[in-house]
Amino acid sequence: MEKRQAVMAGTGKAGRVTLKDVARIAGVSVKTASNVLNDDGRMSAKTRRTVKRVIHDLGYKRNAAASNLKRGRTRNLTLALPMLTAPYLAELAEAVIAAAHRHNYTVLIRTYGVGTPSDARALLRDFNDSLSDGLLISLDETTRFKPRDFSVDYPVVALGSRDTFGRIDHIETDDMANAAQAVRYLLGHGARRIAVIGSHKDFNPAELRLVSEGNAELRLHGVLAEADRVGWTPDPRLIPTTGYEWTIGNGSAVTSRLIGSVPFDAVLALNDSLAIGALAALEAAGLSVPDDVQLMGFDDIYESKYLHPALTTVDSQIGWISETAVTRLIGQIEGSVTSPATLMTTASVIARGTTRPDAPGQDD
Amino acid sequence: MEKRQAVMAGTGKAGRVTLKDVARIAGVSVKTASNVLNDDGRMSAKTRRTVKRVIHDLGYKRNAAASNLKRGRTRNLTLALPMLTAPYLAELAEAVIAAAHRHNYTVLIRTYGVGTPSDARALLRDFNDSLSDGLLISLDETTRFKPRDFSVDYPVVALGSRDTFGRIDHIETDDMANAAQAVRYLLGHGARRIAVIGSHKDFNPAELRLVSEGNAELRLHGVLAEADRVGWTPDPRLIPTTGYEWTIGNGSAVTSRLIGSVPFDAVLALNDSLAIGALAALEAAGLSVPDDVQLMGFDDIYESKYLHPALTTVDSQIGWISETAVTRLIGQIEGSVTSPATLMTTASVIARGTTRPDAPGQDD
DNA sequence: AGAAATTGGTCTATCGATGAATTAATTTTT
DNA sequence: AAAAATTAATTCATCGATAGACCAATTTCT
Numbered sequence: 147m148e149k150r151q152a153v154m155a156g157t158g159k160a161g162r163v164t165l166k167d168v169a170r171i172a173g174v175s176v177k178t179a180s181n182v183l184n185d186d187g188r189m190s191a192k193t194r195r196t197v198k199r200v201i202h203d204l205g206y207k208r209n210a211a212a213s214n215l216k217r218g219r220t221r222n223l224t225l226a227l228p229m230l231t232a233p234y235l236a237e238l239a240e241a242v243i244a245a246a247h248r249h250n251y252t253v254l255i256r257t258y259g260v261g262t263p264s265d266a267r268a269l270l271r272d273f274n275d276s277l278s279d280g281l282l283i284s285l286d287e288t289t290r291f292k293p294r295d296f297s298v299d300y301p302v303v304a305l306g307s308r309d310t311f312g313r314i315d316h317i318e319t320d321d322m323a324n325a326a327q328a329v330r331y332l333l334g335h336g337a338r339r340i341a342v343i344g345s346h347k348d349f350n351p352a353e354l355r356l357v358s359e360g361n362a363e364l365r366l367h368g369v370l371a372e373a374d375r376v377g378w379t380p381d382p383r384l385i386p387t388t389g390y391e392w393t394i395g396n397g398s399a400v401t402s403r404l405i406g407s408v409p410f411d412a413v414l415a416l417n418d419s420l421a422i423g424a425l426a427a428l429e430a431a432g433l434s435v436p437d438d439v440q441l442m443g444f445d446d447i448y449e450s451k452y453l454h455p456a457l458t459t460v461d462s463q464i465g466w467i468s469e470t471a472v473t474r475l476i477g478q479i480e481g482s483v484t485s486p487a488t489l490m491t492t493a494s495v496i497a498r499g500t501t502r503p504d505a506p507g508q509d510d
Numbered sequence: 511m512e513k514r515q516a517v518m519a520g521t522g523k524a525g526r527v528t529l530k531d532v533a534r535i536a537g538v539s540v541k542t543a544s545n546v547l548n549d550d551g552r553m554s555a556k557t558r559r560t561v562k563r564v565i566h567d568l569g570y571k572r573n574a575a576a577s578n579l580k581r582g583r584t585r586n587l588t589l590a591l592p593m594l595t596a597p598y599l600a601e602l603a604e605a606v607i608a609a610a611h612r613h614n615y616t617v618l619i620r621t622y623g624v625g626t627p628s629d630a631r632a633l634l635r636d637f638n639d640s641l642s643d644g645l646l647i648s649l650d651e652t653t654r655f656k657p658r659d660f661s662v663d664y665p666v667v668a669l670g671s672r673d674t675f676g677r678i679d680h681i682e683t684d685d686m687a688n689a690a691q692a693v694r695y696l697l698g699h700g701a702r703r704i705a706v707i708g709s710h711k712d713f714n715p716a717e718l719r720l721v722s723e724g725n726a727e728l729r730l731h732g733v734l735a736e737a738d739r740v741g742w743t744p745d746p747r748l749i750p751t752t753g754y755e756w757t758i759g760n761g762s763a764v765t766s767r768l769i770g771s772v773p774f775d776a777v778l779a780l781n782d783s784l785a786i787g788a789l790a791a792l793e794a795a796g797l798s799v800p801d802d803v804q805l806m807g808f809d810d811i812y813e814s815k816y817l818h819p820a821l822t823t824v825d826s827q828i829g830w831i832s833e834t835a836v837t838r839l840i841g842q843i844e845g846s847v848t849s850p851a852t853l854m855t856t857a858s859v860i861a862r863g864t865t866r867p868d869a870p871g872q873d874d
Numbered sequence: 875a876g877a878a879a880t881t882g883g884t885c886t887a888t889c890g891a892t893g894a895a896t897t898a899a900t901t902t903t904t
Numbered sequence: 905a906a907a908a909a910t911t912a913a914t915t916c917a918t919c920g921a922t923a924g925a926c927c928a929a930t931t932t933c934t
Contacts, residue, residue, distance in 0.1 A: 164890060175914050180892060188911055205663075210640040211584070212890035215575040215919050222641075230603050231812050236594040243621055255619040257607055276574040276920095277586075277641070299569075394786065395816025402818070419813075422758060422786075427818075430793030448595050449783075452759025454766070454791075528920060539884050544922060552881055576920035579889050640890095 163206045172200040183208065214276070222278035223475060226256045226269055228286035232392075233419065233447040234462060235284065238305070241468035242282060248469075249476055254278055258286075267295050275300045279479045282471055285310075287360040301478035303471045308359050315478070316488040317471045319463050321361055323492045325368025326375075328414055328442055328460050331495045333376065335502045337412035337440050341384040342369055343400050343424060344416025348387055365416045365444065383408045392416065397423025398430075405431045411439055418443035418450050421457055425500065441500040455499025463493045527570045536564040547572065578640070586642035587839060590620045590633055592650035596756075597783065597811040598826060599648065602669070605832035606646060612833075613840055618642055622650075631659050639664045643843045646835055649674075651724040665842035667835045672723050679842070680852040681835045683827050685725055687856045689732025690739075692778055692806055692824055695859045697740065699866045701776035701804050705748040706733055707764050707788060708780025712751055729780045729808065747772045756780065761787025762794075769795045775803055782807035782814050785821055789864065805864040819863025827857045 169179040174193060181187040182197040200206075214220045225242050227235050243253045254277065258265040266289045273281050280301030285291070285308040296304070296313035303315040310316045332340055346362050366385075373380050386404060389396035397420030401413060405427065413428070415421035421443030425435060433439050435455060443450060443459040450457040470489055477483035497504070533543040538557060545551040546561040564570075578584045589606050591599050607617045618641065622629040630653045637645050644665030649655070649672040660668070660677035667679040674680045696704055710726050730749075737744050750768060753760035761784030765777060769791065777792070779785035785807030789799060797803050799819060807814060807823040814821040834853055841847035861868070 162890095165892095166890075176890090177892075177915080178913055180890095181913085184892085186892090187913085190912065193912080207636070207638045207640075209579070209890050210638060211575050211578040212640075212919090213892080215573070215579055215921090216890080216892045218919075220575070230594060230600040231597065233595065233597075236600050239594050240621065252620075256616075257604065272571070274571045274574060276571075276576075391816070393816045394813050395818060395820075398818055426790035426793060429790060432796070449758050452755070452757045454759060454762050456759075526920095529922095530920075540920090541885080541922075542883060545883085548922085550922090551883085554882065557882075573920050576889090577922075579891090580920080580922045582889070 163204045172197045224254045224278040226283040241464045245468040245472040280475045303475045320492045321364035322368035325365040326372035329372040332412045339410045340412040341410040342414045394423040398427040401427035413441045415443045418445045418447045458498045458501040461493040527568045536561045586616050588618045588642040590647040605828045609832040609836040644839045667839045684856045685728035686732035689729040690736035693736040696776045703774045704776040705774040706778045758787040762791040765791035777805045779807045782809045782811045822862045822865040825857040
C-alpha cells in the first residue's frame with residue numbers, strides 16, 4: 147500500500163516497481179513471481195493468486211528491456227516504410243499491425259524517407275534487431291539497390307515491386323499482370339481508346355519495353371504488353387507524362403489536359419489518388435462516368451469505395467501481402483523458413499461504379 | 511576475420527557480436543570498448559582507432575536491450591494514434607518523427623484503434639515505458655475519457671481537442687477560434703450564405719451551443735459563435751448532417767445534396783477530405799470555384815495544395831504541435847518540466863485558389 | 875627531484891528478468 | 905511404511921552494456 151503511494155507520487159520512471167518488490171511483498175522468490183507472470187512452471191493456486199494480487203496492487207509492469215535481454219527475443223517486428231502519407235502505405239501499415247497481432251507480435255513502425263541518398267540502404271545496413279526480432283521493409287521506388295544491400299544477417303522480408311536479387315524473402319503483387327488484367331477488363335467492357343495516366347516519362351515504346359522496376363514502370367509495361375497481345379497500338383498522346391507525385395491534383399491536371407486534346411473513352415489511372423483526381427476532372431468537364439468515360443484505378447485505397455460513383459479499381463491485396471509477409475518473417479525468426487523466396491500474387495479487379503456493368507452473359 | 515565469417519553465416523541473431531568480442535579482438539577491456547562506442551571517458555587516439563576498426567570489421571551492433579536496461583533510458587518516444595489512414599494523422603506522425611529526430615530521439619508508432627471500448631484508455635493504463643521513455647498520444651474523438659484515465663506515472667503528452675482535466679500536458683489548436691476565423695475570412699471575402707459540412711448531428715442550435723469536445727463539435731461551435739457575434743442566424747439547411755467518416759466521398763455526397771436544394775455561396779468543410787469531395791461535386795455541377803462558390807477546408811493536408819484550384823484551408827499547425835509536444839515530453843523525461851499545462855495555438859488561414867483574392871486595400 | 879596532477883585504462887557491481895539445476899514438500903505406488 | 909514420483913518453490917548464473925571506483929603510467933609543477 148505504502149509502496150504504491152510512493153510509486154504514484156514519483157515523477158518519471160524513478161522507483162519503478164520491479165519483480166523483486168513483488169516477490170518480497172508476496173513473500174516468494176523472484177523466480178516464482180516471474181513464473182506467475184509468465185504462467186510458467188508449477189505453483190499452487192494460492193501462490194498464484196497472491197502474486198497476481200501483489201502485481202496488480204503495486205501496478206507492476208514488466209521491464210521489457212530486461213526481459214528482452216535475457217530472452218534474446220522481443221516479439222516485436224519492425225515495419226519500415228518510406229513515408230506514411232501515401233494512402234497505400236498507411237493502409238499497409240495497418241494491415242501489417244493486424245496480421246502481426248494475430249500472431250501475437252507487436253509492430254514498431256519506422257519511416258526512412260525518400261531522399262537521395264535514400265535511407266533505405268542505410269537502414270538495411272544498420273538495422274539493429276535488439277528492439278525487434280526482424281525487419282519488414284517496403285522498398286521505395288527511387289533508391290537504386292545493389293545486390294549486396296540485401297546481404298544481411300537478420301530476419302527480413304521485403305515488400306514492393308523492386309528487384310531483391312533473390313537474396314531475401316520478397317512479397318509482391320504482379321504489377322504487370324494486374325495492369326494487363328485491368329486493360330482486359332476495360333476492353334471487355336467496351337473501352338476502345340484507353341488513356342493511361344501516371345507515367346513518369348514521355349511515352350517511348352522502345353524504351354518502355356525494357357524490363358524495369360517500380361510500380362509506375364511495371365504497371366505501364368503490363369498495359370503495353372497487353373496492348374501488344376491484342377494487337378492494339380497505343381496512341382502516345384493517350385499516355386501523357388504525369389507529375390511525379392501520384393496525387394489527386396496531378397490526376398485531375400493531367401486528365402484536364404487530355405480532355406479536348408484527344409478523344410478517349412476510358413482512363414486507366416496507375417493509382418487511386420490519380421483516379422480520384424481524374425474523376426473530378428471528368429465530371430467537372432461535364433463528362434459522365436462511366437457513360438462517357440470509364441475509369442479505373444489501382445490499389446483500392448480506403449477512400450475509393452466512398453466516391454460517387456465508387457471507384458472500380460484493382461485490389462491491392464494488402465491483406466494477403468501483410469499476412470504472408472508477417473508469416474514469412476516470423477518463420478525466419480522462429481527458424482522454420484529456409485531459403486529466400488519471392489512470393490507473388492495476382493490481384494483481381496474490384497468492379498464498382500466507374501466502369502460499365504457486365505454485359506449479360508459475358509464474363510471476365 | 512574468421513569471427514566475421516561465422517557471424518555472416520549464422521541465421522537469425524544467433525552468435526551476435528558483443529562488446530566482449532570487440533574488446534577481446536582489440537586487446538582492450540570491455541569498458542574501454544564501451545567508452546569508444548559512446549565517446550566517453552579518455553583514451554588514446556590509437557586505442558580509439560583500433561577499437562573503431564574492430565567494431566567496423568566485426569559489424570558490431572550495440573544491443574539496445576542491454577544498453578537500455580543499464581541506462582534506464584531508451585531515447586525512444588512512443589507515438590500512439592487511433593489509426594494511420596487519416597491523412598492528418600499520417601502527417602502528424604511524420605512531423606513528430608522529424609521533431610524527435612531534431613532532439614535525437616527515435617519514434618515508435620503504435621495504433622490503438624477506434625473500437626468500442628476504445629483501446630486508448632487501456633493504452634494509457636498499461637503503457638510500459640521500458641521500450642520508450644514517454645508517450646505522446648493523439649486522443650481519438652469517440653472515447654469517453656474520465657479524469658483518472660490521465661492519472662499516470664510516466665511522461666506523457668496528449669494531443670487533440672479533448673478534455674484532459676488538467677492532469678497531463680496537453681497540446682492542441684484552438685478549434686473554435688480557428689473555425690471562427692475561417693468564417694470571418696469567408697465573410698470578409700464576400701460570402702453571405704455559408705454552408706458548413708461535416709456536422710454529425712442534425713442542426714439544433716440549443717443543443718449545439720453546449721460546450722463539448724472533438725474537432726467536429728468544436729469547429730461547429732466556433733462557426734456558430736462567430737455567427738452570433740456578427741448577428742448572422744444560420745439557416746439549418748446550410749448545416750446538413752454529414753456521414754460520420756470525414757471522407758472525400760461523404761464530402762461530395764453532402765455537397766451534391768445541397769446543390770439545388772438551397773442557395774449558398776460558400777462551403778466551409780470541417781476538414782480537407784470533405785473539401786476535396788465538395789470541390790469535385792461543385793465542379794461536376796458546373797459551379798465555378800471560387801467564382802460561384804467559395805470553398806474552404808481545415809487541416810491543410812498534403813493533397814490540398816495540389817488541387818486545381820488549390821484549396822484554401824486552415825493551417826493545422828502540425829509543425830508547431832509536434833515540436834511543442836516533443837519538447838514538452840522530453841522536458842518531462844529529462845526532468846525539467848514540472849506541472850501539467852495545456853498549450854494552445856491559433857492557426858491562420860492559408861489563402862489559395864478556392865476563395866476569392868483579397869480585395870485591394872482590404873485585409874483580414 | 876619529489877609531489878601533484880593528468881591521462882589511459884581496468885575491475886567490479888549492477889540494471890531486471892529468466893533458464894537450468896536443485897532442494898524441499900507432498901502425494902502416489904507397491 | 906518405505907520407495908518412487910510428482911509438485912512447489914528456491915538458488916544461482918547469466919543476458920550485454922555501462923557507471924563508478926580504482927590503479928598505473930606519464931606529465932607538470934615548484
